[in-house]
């Protein structure tokens with residue numbers, strides 16, 4: 001008789017994990033107040049949220065925007081990055097990290113990740129620097145801070161900008177300092193799946209007043225603080241956040257610390273349990289990470305310890321047992337078809353002076369992470385109870401015991 005749910009057996013779990021997003025009367029009241037105030041565009045809620053969130057991330061200034069994607073684009077523009085410039089980044093990330101670079105007509109230079117953190121490898125960053133390099137764009141993947149000590153050392157030595165993609169890392173800390181405040185600018189997303197959300201939305205934080213004014217102007221039609229409404233100084237556009245979004249985010253921020261603590265407890269618990277299963281490895285523990293947002297619980301799968309079953313088949317089997325595991329990024333960003341659309345400009349722009357051909361890029365660690373190894377559990381699952389975590393472990397142990405049912409004939 002078959003045991004695995006994928007083959008018709010009884011699943012380990014039939015009840016759902018905690019729902020996301022989380023909200024209560026506070027969000028409802030905040031929205032009602034905005035409605036009744038008559039100020040629906042940008043107003044006091046936006047201003048307050050910018051101040052509070054920037055402070056939360058150890059930064060002086062904040063500029064709210066429409067998304068994490070637009071936060072990245074504006075940050076690159078604020079640093080003056082454009083045609084003919086190279087930006088070094090990771091291929092293990094959401095596509096917006098790279099498209100934001102392409103949208104400002106610059107060239108993403110992908111370097112490999114560290115096999116045990118899935119973050120950009122600082123040694124590979126250093127090797128990739130050329131006379132065209134203008135910036136490093138690290139991503140704090142899943143909420144795990146990249147090695148900001150090394151990245152800042154390399155940036156300072158080579159006079160490069162650093163724009164942090166902290167779109168998955170609200171409240172994460174590297175050696176006691178919050179991410180987004182190390183580089184020139186830090187970018188965050190408040191998209192629906194994120195640990196704090198307003199459906200859509202984003203923010204840029206910075207400690208540099210000049211960059212703050214540039215980012216503010218670029219997101220607000222090129223206006224400048226204190227100048228007339230119909231005077232436009234920078235090539236800006238409209239990426240402004242509404243009062244509805246900011247009002248919700250002010251409440252979500254109040255809940256973030258409690259949620260982060262819960263996610264961290266459950267992630268540690270999963271680390272202790274999953275590391276005991278032959279063929280599974282959590283990402284490496286690092287004491288320099290003093291706070292982790294745990295947007296994703298990422299763990300590594302070794303098919304050889306599971307009778308050669310692919311990670312896709314393994315993930316399907318876990319999902320059938322009632323656990324929402326995902327295979328995550330299924331290919332490195334340099335393999336995604338969208339790059340074709342940038343082939344002419346900027347990838348073979350005469351101002352760049354050579355043509356980039358991503359089909360020649362081969363980075364072994366990211367390919368292993370995407371194709372054979374990396375599995376994700378989403379943040380809402382980590383808001384569950386210890387018993388919920390035990391169900392995850394039980395599902396995986398059950399699959400391991402009955403792995404022969406997954407072997408192809």
Ligand SMILES: Cc1ncc(COP(=O)(O)O)c(C=O)c1O
Nearest residue numbers: 067068069094096167189190191
């Ligand atoms: C690493 C990373 N960068 C950028 C983004 C873009 O954010 P948004 O979806 O708010 O545009 C996201 C979110 O999806 C992300 O996870």
